[in-house]
Every structure is written in structure tokens, then in C-alpha cells.
Amino acid sequence: MDTQAEHTTGPSAWLRGLDVTVTLAAVLFWAIALGWIYTQTWSPVKYGVIFVGGIMTVYALNETKESLEEGSWVDAAVLLPAAGVLITASAYFFTNFDTVYLLRQGFATPHEYMLARLVIVSLLYLTWREFGNLFLGLVVGVMLYAIFGDSVPGVLGHAGMSELTLLQALVTDLYGFYGSLTQLTASWIAPFLLYAGLLFAYGAFDLILRLAIVAAGQIRSGVAQTAVLSSAVIGSINGSYTANAAMTGSFTIPTMKESGMAGHRAAAIEAVASTAGQVLPPVMGASAFVMASYLGVAYLNIVIAGIVPAAILVASIAIAVHYTAISDASDQDMEFSEFFDEEMTSSQKVIEGLRFGIPFGVLIYYLGIAQYTVMTSAMYTVIAMVLTGVLMPPVQRLVDGSETGFVSEFVTQIKNTIHGFRRGAIILAPIAIILVVVSGVVNLFSTTGVPAKIALLLINLSGGVLLFAVLLGMAVAIVMGVGMPTVAAYVIVAILIVPTFVSDFGIARETAHYTMFYAAILAGITPPVATAAVVAAGIAEANFWRTCGAALKIAAPLFVLPVAFVYNPGLISMSPGGNTVFLGALVMMGAITIIYGLNYPFELSVGRLTLTRIGLSVVGVLIMTYPMLAVKLAGIAVFVAVFVGEKVMVRGMSLPFGSGVNQ
Numbered sequence: 210m211d212t213q214a215e216h217t218t219g220p221s222a223w224l225r226g227l228d229v230t231v232t233l234a235a236v237l238f239w240a241i242a243l244g245w246i247y248t249q250t251w252s253p254v255k256y257g258v259i260f261v262g263g264i265m266t267v268y269a270l271n272e273t274k275e276s277l278e279e280g281s282w283v284d285a286a287v288l289l290p291a292a293g294v295l296i297t298a299s300a301y302f303f304t305n306f307d308t309v310y311l312l313r314q315g316f317a318t319p320h321e322y323m324l325a326r327l328v329i330v331s332l333l334y335l336t337w338r339e340f341g342n343l344f345l346g347l348v349v350g351v352m353l354y355a356i357f358g359d360s361v362p363g364v365l366g367h368a369g370m371s372e373l374t375l376l377q378a379l380v381t382d383l384y385g386f387y388g389s390l391t392q393l394t395a396s397w398i399a400p401f402l403l404y405a406g407l408l409f410a411y412g413a414f415d416l417i418l419r420l421a422i423v424a425a426g427q428i429r430s431g432v433a434q435t436a437v438l439s440s441a442v443i444g445s446i447n448g449s450y451t452a453n454a455a456m457t458g459s460f461t462i463p464t465m466k467e468s469g470m471a472g473h474r475a476a477a478i479e480a481v482a483s484t485a486g487q488v489l490p491p492v493m494g495a496s497a498f499v500m501a502s503y504l505g506v507a508y509l510n511i512v513i514a515g516i517v518p519a520a521i522l523v524a525s526i527a528i529a530v531h532y533t534a535i536s537d538a539s540d541q542d543m544e545f546s547e548f549f550d551e552e553m554t555s556s557q558k559v560i561e562g563l564r565f566g567i568p569f570g571v572l573i574y575y576l577g578i579a580q581y582t583v584m585t586s587a588m589y590t591v592i593a594m595v596l597t598g599v600l601m602p603p604v605q606r607l608v609d610g611s612e613t614g615f616v617s618e619f620v621t622q623i624k625n626t627i628h629g630f631r632r633g634a635i636i637l638a639p640i641a642i643i644l645v646v647v648s649g650v651v652n653l654f655s656t657t658g659v660p661a662k663i664a665l666l667l668i669n670l671s672g673g674v675l676l677f678a679v680l681l682g683m684a685v686a687i688v689m690g691v692g693m694p695t696v697a698a699y700v701i702v703a704i705l706i707v708p709t710f711v712s713d714f715g716i717a718r719e720t721a722h723y724t725m726f727y728a729a730i731l732a733g734i735t736p737p738v739a740t741a742a743v744v745a746a747g748i749a750e751a752n753f754w755r756t757c758g759a760a761l762k763i764a765a766p767l768f769v770l771p772v773a774f775v776y777n778p779g780l781i782s783m784s785p786g787g788n789t790v791f792l793g794a795l796v797m798m799g800a801i802t803i804i805y806g807l808n809y810p811f812e813l814s815v816g817r818l819t820l821t822r823i824g825l826s827v828v829g830v831l832i833m834t835y836p837m838l839a840v841k842l843a844g845i846a847v848f849v850a851v852f853v854g855e856k857v858m859v860r861g862m863s864l865p866f867g868s869g870v871n872q
Contacts, residue, residue: 262299400587406633436461444486477759690732799832
């Protein structure tokens with residue numbers, strides 16, 4: 210019996226020890242990261258090197274623990290050496306930084322080349338493990354193209370490069386995998402994802418769900434709108450529509466199905482909400498930071514420029530979800546008892562509001578008013594979040610008259626803080642992996658001159674017609690975005706497509722970037738891959754193609770917005786005024802026209818229904834994209850006439866003017 214007990218408890222004790230090690234590694238990693246942000250004693254390149262090793266340590270330990278818990282010893286046996294190579298490389302390049310980076314550019318020793326080969330193989334394995342065959346194929350394809358470019362015919366051919374040149378470009382010169390995009394991830398994106406981890410740990414998203422339930426009680430599509438709100442908010446921080454669909458969909462989809470909604474529609478709503486969340490300011494799925502870096506402008510300007518487009522998308526999706534929900538005749542009531550044991554008291558609401566509101570206010574102040582750098586603002590936000598997160602709940606105990614619970618609550622929140630540090634590192638790890646790899650891909654693109662070649666190809670294929678060029682660019686963005694987090698897909702199309710739009714078609718730089726940014730998220734709901742729809746349909750146990758169809762109807766304006774940006778450049782403005790708001794309102798009416806045409810439950814025969822849906826969709830596209838004001842106003846007049854006519858002739862409602870007699 211003793212032997213059996215030892216056999217049973219031994220592995221579990223070992224796993225608990227590994228779990229503690231993951232937490233300690235995460236806390237140490239963030240201590241180094243925040244310490245560098247405060248002191249900046251190392252150059253960004255040197256910090257990027259140690260950042261890769263640190264986050265790979267956390268990733269390796271956590272994934273090994275999960276693999277062992279699932280009984281997958283083979284995965285753990287491959288994972289640890291792969292991560293160990295990256296950790297070793299970071300340690301080597303960090304300790305020999307001056308020699309490698311300053312004295313030996315374009316040259317490396319034999320053992321450094323061997324280390325570089327191991328780094329590439331390890332990153333390819335981690336990439337495949339996190340993002341599957343499609344992205345692995347893209348990366349391998351770019352590497353093969355870099356080496357064998359002299360065998361490629363036509364405009365895309367180039368001189369090619371040797372294996373040693375490839376190793377230098379990707380690893381030993383510290384410009385590839387450790388390049389600018391990795392440094393941006395380490396300094397800008399990482400602290401915001403720590404903030405996200407703390408929000409999770411302190412229960413901010415429970416508060417969001419509580420607020421959503423209150424709002425849901427005021428409208429017929431309550432359950433569905435709650436799913437949209439929670440998924441979109443979390444998706445903005447998450448940075449991956451696929452991961453977000455899996456995370457939030459696990460509770461939103463069953464809730465919608467229990468209310469009576471069809472499985473494929475519930476899955477479609479979740480897929481669209483997770484995808485649309487990627488464009489919501491202020492984080493925009495981590496892409497806002499990269500865009501600010503590329504454009505060389507303040508991060509806050511990127512956020513401001515994205516408010517009107519995001520408002521158009523959110524409003525149109527909310528209306529589409531409303532029509533989708535009521536068409537199922539589902540019960541959209543939500544009860545607190547289904548999610549929480551008890552409602553908050555008034556004092557608890559105030560404390561929770563201050564707990565999460567003060568750090569956000571700190572962020573707004575340092576970014577928008579004091580004009581501090583992104584990473585410094587993020588550091589102060591994290592500090593404020595830790596202080597309010599730890600201190601506010603014990604204060605609530607005192608307010609409630611429970612002095613004995615003060616200490617226990619304080620200890621609980623310290624534990625939550627440590628959990629938040631761990632959660633932040635785990636959220637960051639997959640995004641860091643793919644951005645490290647994309648940083649190498651971008652360096653290969655630059656070395657081989659691919660962006661200029663893509664520009665020539667795009668101009669030739671489009672015949673110099675702007676509309677065709679935009680549609681081709683969107684197609685490239687969808688293909689590149691398959692299986693990738695939003696920020697990675699955006700980076701690639703920003704390198705390949707945006708320069709052509711700016712130099713050859715005269716599109717403003719910020720408009721070109723936003724056009725490709727919005728296009729980069731379309732892969733999540735575009736068949737035949739549609740990774741967000743795949744995950745959501747799996748949770749809902751629904752048909753994939755029906756899920757995609759419903760998602761496309763709900764998110765239809767998202768496919769038009771990139772074109773609308775190009776033909777209505779006033780929509781994207783870093784200093785918006787009355788014209789931006791007016792133009793945004795017109796384009797929003799176009800988006801609503803499309804949504805109404807595709808999703809409203811008309812009581813018409815099949816033939817008339819089809820004509821009505823097609824006609825309204827065409828009118829909506831014209832309103833959104835056609836630059837002439839007269840055309841927009843005429844289209845809006847058509848929509849209003851159809852909308853009012855349907856209410857009067859079919860629903861039997863009174864006109865809002867005249868005698869008020871029902872028709």
C-alpha cells in the first residue's frame with residue numbers, strides 16, 4: 210500500500226512543484242521587464258535578447274506542466290529541449306552582446322552558426338505547436354524563397370542567399386528574430402498584457418459580465434448582446450480572435466443556446482464578436498502599438514484615429530446580433546443567479562469602480578495628458594492596478610464592518626496579484642513566439658526586396674485601378690491572416706502592401722495602415738479556413754458552413770470598411786472634427802443598411818425577400834464607399850423609405866407624422 214501511495218502522490222507532488230516554478234519564473238520575468246522599463250540600463254536590442262529567453266522559460270515550464278498533466282510525455286520531451294535552446298541562445302548573446310552585435314556584424318563563429326540553426330529549428334517547432342501547419346508553411350516558404358530566390362522566374366525572383374547569410378539575417382546579427390518587432394513586443398506590448406493578466410486575476414471581467422447582464426435586461430437580445438460585449442472587450446486585449454473565441458465562447462455559446470438560439474447562430478455571434486474585438490481601442494489586439502511604431506506617431510493618435518471606425522463596426526454588429534437573436538424567438542432574459550451567487554451592494558459597486566477605474570485613469574493621464582511614453586505609462590498603470598487591486602477589497606471589508614477579514618482579504622489579493630503576473634506571462638507567451646518569428650520573416654522580406662516586388666505585381670494585376678488594388682490587398686491580408694494573431698497578420702501586410710498603397714496610389718499612410726489592419730482580421734470568419742468560426746462551431750456542436758454563413762451576414766460591413774476607408778479618407782483622422790463625425794455617421798448608416806437588408810426577419814415571399822436583401826446590400830455598400838455626398842444621402846433616403854414602409858405596411862404601425870391612423 211505504501212508503494213502505491215508513493216507512486217500516486219509522487220507525480221502529483223512533482224507537478225505541483227513545477228506549477229510553483231512556473232509562477233516564480235513569471236514573477237521573475239516581470240521583475241526584469243518592469244525593472245528595465247524603469248531604468249533602461251540596456252539597449253533595446255540587448256533587452257530584446259533577454260526578453261526572448263525569459264518568456265520562453267515561462268512558456269516552456271507552463272506547457273511542459275500541461276503536457277504532463279495530459280499524459281503527453283513525448284511533447285514535454287521535445288518542448289523542453291526546444292525552449293532550452295532559445296534560453297541558451299539568449300544567455301549567450303546577452304553575455305557576449307558587445308562582441309556579437311558591435312564587433313562581428315555579418316560574421317559569426319562556427320559554434321554561433323550551429324546555435325543559430327538550433328534556434329531556427331526550435332522556433333519552427335514552437336510555431337507549429339502554437340499555430341499549426343499553415344503558419345509553419347508560410348515561415349518555411351519564406352526561408353526557402355530567401356535561399357532559392359534565383360530559381361524564381363519573373364518579377365518575384367532575386368539573387369538568393371547562402372545558408373550562412375540566412376543564419377546571419379535571422380539570428381546572429383540580432384536583426385531578425387531579435388529585431389525591431391521583438392523589441393517592440395518587449396517594451397510596449399508586454400506591459401499591457403501584464404495589465405490584462407492583472408485584470409483577469411482581480412475579476413475585472415466578472416464585473417464586465419455583471420454590467421452586461423444589467424444592460425441585457427433592457428433589450429430583447431440581452432443574452433446575445435452580453436456575449437458580444439464580453440467577447441469584444443476581452444478580445445481587444447487578448448490579441449487572438451481564435452484564442453478569444455475558445456476562451457469566452459466556452460461560456461457565451463452555451464448561454465445563448467440555453468436561451469433557445471440555434472447553435473450555428475450562437476457560434477457565429479461569438480466568432481464575429483471575438484474578431485471585431487481586435488479593432489477596439491485602446492489596445493486593438495496589440496496592433497495599435499505596432500502601428501504607432503510604423504507611422505512614427507504617438508500611440509494615443511492611433512487610438513483616436515480608430516474610434517470612429519470601431520464605433521461603426523460595433524453599432525452595426527450590435528444591430529445584426531439583435532435581429533439574429535429575435536429571429537430565433539429565443540428567451541433572452543438573464544438572471545444573476547445563473548452566473549453569480551449574489552448581487553453587489555452599493556458600496557461594493559463603488560469600491561469595484563474605483564478599483565479598476567483609477568488605474569485606467571492613470572493610463573489616460575500619462576498617455577493623453579502628460580504625454581509619457583507607452584511603456585512608462587503602462588508601467589505606472591500596472592503599479593496603480595496592483596495598489597488598487599490589493600488594497601481596495603480589504604478596505605471594502607472595513608466598510609462592511611468586518612475588521613477580522615481585513616488581513617485574510619489582503620493575503621488573498623496578494624495571491625491574486627501573483628496569479629495575475631503568471632496569467633500575464635502566459636497570455637504574452639504565444640504572441641511573443643509568433644512576433645519573434647514574424648520579426649525574422651520581416652527581415653528576410655527586407656533583405657530580398659519582396660515589398661518592392663509585391664508593389665510591381667499588385668500594380669500589374671490591378672491595372673492601376675485603386676478598387677482592384679484594395680481588393681487584391683484584402684485578399685492577401687486574408688491569406689496571410691490564416692491562423693495568426695491579428696498583430697502578426699497586420700505586420701506582414703503592412704510590410705508587403707501598405708507601401709504600394711502610399712507610393713503608387715496616393716493613399717494617406719494612416720488610411721493605408723488602417724485599411725490593411727481591418728483586412729487582416731477577416732481571416733477569422735472567412736471560409737474555407739475561418740479559424741474563429743471553426744472554434745466557435747466546435748463549442749456549439751454546430752455545422753461549420755452554416756456558422757460561417759451566419760457570421761458573414763452579421764459581420765458584412767467589416768468586409769466593406771477597408772474599401773470605405775480608402776474612398777472616404779476623412780474617416781481615419783488623428784485629429785477628428787465635425788467632418789469626421791459626420792462622415793462616420795453617413796458610413797454607419799450604410800453599414801446599418803447592409804445589416805438590415807441581410808439580417809432583418811422580413812415577412813416576404815422567397816423571391817421578394819432575395820431581391821430586397823440584395824437591393825439593400827447594394828445600397829448599403831454604395832453609401833459606405835461612394836465618396837459623393839449626394840449618392841450617400843440618396844441611398845440613406847432609400848433605406849429610410851424601406852424601413853418605414855416595412856413598419857407601416859407589414860407591421861401595422863402608425864406613421865410618425867400625419868393622422869396617426871394605422872395602415
